[in-house]
Amino acid sequence: AQKITQTQPGMFVQEKEAVTLDCTYDTSDQSYGLFxxxxxxxxxxxFLIYQGSYDEQNATEGRYSLNFQKARKSANLVISASxxxxxxxxxxxxxxxxxxxxxxxxxxxTRLSVIA
Amino acid sequence: GAGVSQSxxxxxxKRGQDVALRCDPISGHVSLFWYQQALGQGPEFLxxxxxxxxxxxxGLPSDRFFAERPEGSVSxxxxxxxxxxxxxxxxxxxxxxxxxxxxxxxxxGSGTQLSVL
Numbered sequence: 001a002q003k004i005t006q007t008q009p010g011m012f013v014q015e016k017e018a019v020t021l022d023c024t025y026d027t028s029d030q031s032y033g034l035f036x037x038x039x040x041x042x043x044x045x046x047f048l049i050y051q052g053s054y055d056e057q058n059a060t061e062g063r064y065s066l067n068f069q070k071a072r073k074s075a076n077l078v079i080s081a082s083x084x085x086x087x088x089x090x091x092x093x094x095x096x097x098x099x100x101x102x103x104x105x106x107x108x109x110t111r112l113s114v115i116a
Numbered sequence: 117g118a119g120v121s122q123s124x125x126x127x128x129x130k131r132g133q134d135v136a137l138r139c140d141p142i143s144g145h146v147s148l149f150w151y152q153q154a155l156g157q158g159p160e161f162l163x164x165x166x167x168x169x170x171x172x173x174x175g176l177p178s179d180r181f182f183a184e185r186p187e188g189s190v191s192x193x194x195x196x197x198x199x200x201x202x203x204x205x206x207x208x209x210x211x212x213x214x215x216x217x218x219x220x221x222x223x224x225g226s227g228t229q230l231s232v233l
Contacts, residue, residue, distance in 0.1 A: 093221060109157075
């Protein structure tokens, strides 16, 4: 079974609008971490936001917020006030277990295109 | 430099040739990861080092793949007798020595795009 599922291969959003990128995960661990990364055409993966499984509040980092619904095993990324520079691939990832050095498992990604 | 540096940026190899990909992590980062990213896919884990110790190599697809980090800083991923299915982007990442919460985040290099003809 897929550990990380991103069901939207591609998304379009109008500049200055908000957009939600979906991510569901599968784990039997009680302790885990969820991450979102952005990958522009240059290829480098850029960290956006982190949510720990025990965090009660949804994580926020500037224009990025994570809509964490633990019972549904859902960790959707919300980007507010989209900008043309947000056009990129977006990957959801999970670290299982307590160790901060357990390898991340990535989803297949969603390509976001921001339209002027 | 301030970030993770990988070289070469692009590598074209003939099938059967050996290749070596280099990663220079952020200074002070003890953890180093290698990932393989096929076209249109997410990165897949290959191997993990803590300092010079290779603690996990469960993701290496075959015994043609070998990684080392002899002095606990620069790492090299070597692929022997390359095959067409090895064509991918190889990403290196390092993380903070105190990985907790968002400090667990990985800092990635720009990758090496390997094309095997």
